[in-house]
Every structure is written in C-alpha cells, then in structure tokens.
Amino acid sequence: MIQLIRGFKDILPGETGVWQKIEKTAVSLFEDFGFCEIRLPVLEHTELFSRSIGKDTDIVEKEMYTFADRKGDSITMRPEATASIVRAYIQHRLYAVDPVQKLFTIGPMFRRERPQKGRYRQFYQIDAEVLGVDSPLVDAELILMLAELFRRLSVSDVSVHLNSLGCPKCRPGFTRALQRFLAKVTTQLCADCQKRKDKNPLRVLDCKVLACREAVADAPAMADHLCAECETHYTAVKDSLNNLSVKYEIDKRLVRGLDYYTRTTFEIQTGSLGAQSAVAGGGRYDGLIESLGGPAQPAIGFAIGLDRLAEIVSAQNKYASGGIDIFIAALGDKAKTAALEWSCALSLYGIKTETDYSNKGLKGLMKRADRLGARHVLIAGDKELDEGVAVLRDMSTKEQVPVKIEGIINNLKSKLTAS
RNA sequence: GUGGGUGUAGCUCAGUUGGCAGAGCACCGGGUUGUGGCCCCGGUUGUCGAGGGUUCAAUCCCCUUCACUCACCCCA
Numbered sequence: 001m002i003q004l005i006r007g008f009k010d011i012l013p014g015e016t017g018v019w020q021k022i023e024k025t026a027v028s029l030f031e032d033f034g035f036c037e038i039r040l041p042v043l044e045h046t047e048l049f050s051r052s053i054g055k056d057t058d059i060v061e062k063e064m065y066t067f068a069d070r071k072g073d074s075i076t077m078r079p080e081a082t083a084s085i086v087r088a089y090i091q092h093r094l095y096a097v098d099p100v101q102k103l104f105t106i107g108p109m110f111r112r113e114r115p116q117k118g119r120y121r122q123f124y125q126i127d128a129e130v131l132g133v134d135s136p137l138v139d140a141e142l143i144l145m146l147a148e149l150f151r152r153l154s155v156s157d158v159s160v161h162l163n164s165l166g167c168p169k170c171r172p173g174f175t176r177a178l179q180r181f182l183a184k185v186t187t188q189l190c191a192d193c194q195k196r197k198d199k200n201p202l203r204v205l206d207c208k209v210l211a212c213r214e215a216v217a218d219a220p221a222m223a224d225h226l227c228a229e230c231e232t233h234y235t236a237v238k239d240s241l242n243n244l245s246v247k248y249e250i251d252k253r254l255v256r257g258l259d260y261y262t263r264t265t266f267e268i269q270t271g272s273l274g275a276q277s278a279v280a281g282g283g284r285y286d287g288l289i290e291s292l293g294g295p296a297q298p299a300i301g302f303a304i305g306l307d308r309l310a311e312i313v314s315a316q317n318k319y320a321s322g323g324i325d326i327f328i329a330a331l332g333d334k335a336k337t338a339a340l341e342w343s344c345a346l347s348l349y350g351i352k353t354e355t356d357y358s359n360k361g362l363k364g365l366m367k368r369a370d371r372l373g374a375r376h377v378l379i380a381g382d383k384e385l386d387e388g389v390a391v392l393r394d395m396s397t398k399e400q401v402p403v404k405i406e407g408i409i410n411n412l413k414s415k416l417t418a419s
Numbered sequence: 420g421u422g423g424g425u426g427u428a429g430c431u432c433a434g435u436u437g438g439c440a441g442a443g444c445a446c447c448g449g450g451u452u453g454u455g456g457c458c459c460c461g462g463u464u465g466u467c468g469a470g471g472g473u474u475c476a477a478u479c480c481c482c483u484u485c486a487c488u489c490a491c492c493c494c495a
Contacts, residue, residue: 058493113493125495257494278495305495331453362453370455381453
C-alpha cells in the first residue's frame with residue numbers, strides 16, 4: 001500500500017467541516033476589518049527566505065524543503081507566508097497604488113521537522129499583514145482582530161502574550177548587555193544555550209530547561225532597554241489594547257525565531273496542545289520590506305496555525321455536518337430512473353438530496369437514509385408509480401403522507417420548505 | 420537531529436511463559452415477503468506494520484527497518 005509522506009496528512013470528510021468553519025469565520029472577519037485576500041505560490045527562490053527569515057535561523061538552516069529544479073535554480077517550498085507577501089508587494093509595486101496594504105492569505109507551508117502533536121511537515125496558516133503603517137494603533141487593531149477570531153470560534157483556553165523586541169537602534173545595546181550577563185552565568189546553562197548565547201542570545205531567554213530559566217531569572221529584559229521611540233511605541237500599543245479591553249500578558253521572554261521581527265511581538269498561547277503552545281504568532285517587521293529591495297515601509301502581521309486551531313476547535317465543540325433534506329428510496333428499475341431525475345432536480349433547486357442506485361431492499365435503503373441523517377424519505381416503488389402517488393416519510397415523526405407523482409418536484413418543494 | 424512509548428479486523432483495544440487469531444463497536448443478512456434508530460439471532464472482515472534471524476513451530480524471542488505518538492529542539 002502506498003502511504004502518504006511522513007509528517008503530511010489528509011484532512012478527511014469528517015474534519016473538513018471544522019476547517020471550513022474556521023476559514024469562513026476568519027475571511028469574513030478580516031474583510032470587515034478591510035483586509036483583501038492575496039494568493040501566492042508555494043514555491044519561491046530560496047534566496048527570498050534566506051534573506052528574510054535569516055541565514056542562521058533553524059528554519060533556513062535545517063528545516064526547508066530546498067532543491068534544484070530542472071534548470072538548476074535553487075527553489076524552496078515556502079516555510080511561511082510573510083516573505084512572499086512582501087515580495088509581491090515589492091514586485092507588483094502595490095505601494096505605488098497605496099502604500100497601505102492590508103492583506104491575508106490561507107495556505108500550506110512546509111518545514112521538515114520531526115512530526116509531533118500540532119506539528120506537521122505540511123501545515124496550514126492563516127496569515128494577515130498590514131504593510132505601510134507604523135502607528136502602534138494598527139498593532140492594537142490587529143491583535144484585537146486576532147483575539148476576536150478566537151472569541152467567535154468559542155476558543156477560550158487562549159491568552160495573548162506581548163513583548164517588544166526593539167529596533168536596530170536599541171537591540172544591539174540590549175544584546176550586548178544580555179551577553180555580558182550570560183557570560184557570568186554561563187556554567188549554569190544547558191548545552192544548547194551555550195551555543196545560543198553567542199549566535200542568538202535572545203533565544204536563551206525562552207529556553208525551557210529549568211536550570212536555564214533560573215539562571216536567566218534576573219537577566220536584563222528588552223523592555224527595559226528600549227530606545228525612546230520604541231518605548232513610546234510599546235506604551236501606545238499597551239494603552240490602546242487597554243482602551244479596547246483586549247486582555248494580554250506582558251511576556252518579557254517572548255522571542256521570535258525569525259530574524260526580521262522588530263518592536264511589537266505577540267503570540268496566542270494555549271494549554272490544550274501539549275508542547276506546541278503557540279496557536280498564532282506575529283509582530284512588526286519594520287525593516288524587512290526595505291531590506292528585500294522595496295521602499296522603506298514598516299509592516300506588521302501574524303500567522304495562525306490552522307491545524308492547531310482546528311484541533312482545539314474540534315475538541316471544544318462540534319460543527320457536525322447537518323444531514324440531508326431528503327433521501328429517495330427507489331425500488332425497481334423504473335423507480336430508479338425516475339429517482340435520478342428527481343434527485344437532480346431537487347439538488348439543483350438547493351435541497352440536499354441523496355438516493356441509492358444499488359439493489360438494496362427498502363429496509364436497507366431506510367438504514368442508509370438514517371445513517372445519512374435524512375430528515376425525509378421519499379418512497380417510490382412500482383406500486384407507487386402505477387398508482388401515481390409516492391410516499392413521503394418524516395423520519396423524526398414517522399408520519400407518512402402521499403405525494404402525487406405528477407408535478408412531484410413542485411409538490412416536494414412545497415412540502416419540504418413548509419416544514 | 421536526539422530520547423521514551425506504541426504498531427493485532429474499518430474503529431477502540433484484549434491475547435498468547437512460542438502451539439488453529441479474539442471482544443466490543445461498525446458493516447452485511449434475518450426476525451419484519453416494502454419501512455430506519457431500540458431489541459434478539461446469525462454472518463463477513465486480518466500480510467498480528469515490513470524485512471531478516473533463532474526454532475519442529477514466531478503475532479509472541481532476537482536484529483534491522485518503517486510508521487504513529489510523546490518529549491527535547493523548533494515554531495504557527
């Protein structure tokens with residue numbers, strides 16, 4: 001048997017209802033906030049990601065699906081969406097029409113990690129970005145919109161975590177201060193953190209090893225080393241969130257794994273996904289557009305882990321498919337021919353209809369109708385065809401009424417829409 | 420990439436100190452010659468994850484491998 005690739009998965013008929021519900025809710029919410037959909041390719045030049053996400057990040061270093069195409073160009077299956085959105089913004093000069101672009105996209109991303117609960121090699125993200133606005137007010141608006149999505153999906157076990165990562169002006173100073181501190185406690189750090197403290201010292205802050213957590217308990221925090229502009233910006237974000245009654249937690253250790261992030265950083269965390277606590281994450285990336293060759297425009301965005309969200313939503317409540325309106329139980333060849341015609345006519349009219357062309361007896365047909373969740377069953381056999389009257393059964397009340405076969409579609413329409 | 424746990428019917432899982440492969444649910448049929456759910460009766464379903472080894476005999480023991488899973492790591 002040929003099986004699917006490790007870390008990939010099928011989303012089966014019973015699960016797609018939840019996915020559709022989430023996507024619908026997100027799209028309608030985002031559109032109400034003025035976002036437009038953008039659809040992007042899954043393959044990009046490798047350079048787009050190494051230059052945006054950062055050469056030394058784990059994603060670029062060891063997780064990307066990168067290969068040479070037939071011409072020898074190095075191409076990569078996108079590990080995230082922001083880089084492609086920025087690329088499109090620059091390439092199509094969307095900023096020339098209006099520097100402010102509010103965009104969202106939904107689709108699969110690819111990272112070759114070890115599969116685990118809530119972590120797949122092909123996973124889906126709902127991604128929203130605001131390009132061209134540096135006001136902290138838009139940061140608050142974006143976080144409110146994200147929190148509202150979770151509220152509309154009745155997901156309660158989540159919290160917003162907030163931090164500021166500073167900017168190229170103040171971060172180097174902080175990094176040096178942090179490294180000075182880490183040098184003092186270096187013997188207490190785990191092996192991974194020994195490496196991190198030189199390469200990416202910020203990451204030491206969110207190490208899960210207990211000894212490391214204790215060692216860095218008194219470490220300097222970025223929030224205390226912000227330059228005046230970043231400080232003002234961060235304060236304004238927090239004030240705005242308070243004004244909007246968005247609940248959040250200050251998380252001085254919140255750090256991002258992608259190099260392009262600046263200033264406002266946030267994550268939606270949940271306790272119901274095992275070790276994968278982040279259901280959504282994002283933040284500002286004020287320097288990215290310019291560094292990829294575009295205009296000097298700031299930006300902020302977030303990505304939601306759709307697989308993870310779907311897992312939470314389906315665990316918390318059920319969006320069961322609602323059954324069908326009518327099942328046509330046709331007995332005999334003549335009746336089945338008629339059933340085909342009726343079934344199509346009703347489906348085209350917007351009534352959820354199903355029938356069965358196999359040679360089952362009435363009992364078997366009734367069982368199938370029951371399994372499909374049919375609210376009504378139309379029984380038509382040779383007897384009914386001869387008499388010109390079929391039988392319509394209401395499955396919950398067991399009530400059966402005659403329906404004239406002449407003009408049966410209209411007869412059924414009025415009977416079904418009346419009840 | 421590293422470590423632990425698990426792979427037996429469509430699903431959830433028993434089981435054999437090595438000797439014919441099990442249950443519940445589901446499915447199919449009958450009880451009801453043309454009426455579903457509940458009940459009763461009967462039936463179908465297996466490369467015991469894959470490959471190799473030990474043995475008269477392996478689903479069971481040994482080795483290898485693959486997958487799933489949890490954690491590390493990473494992140495959405």
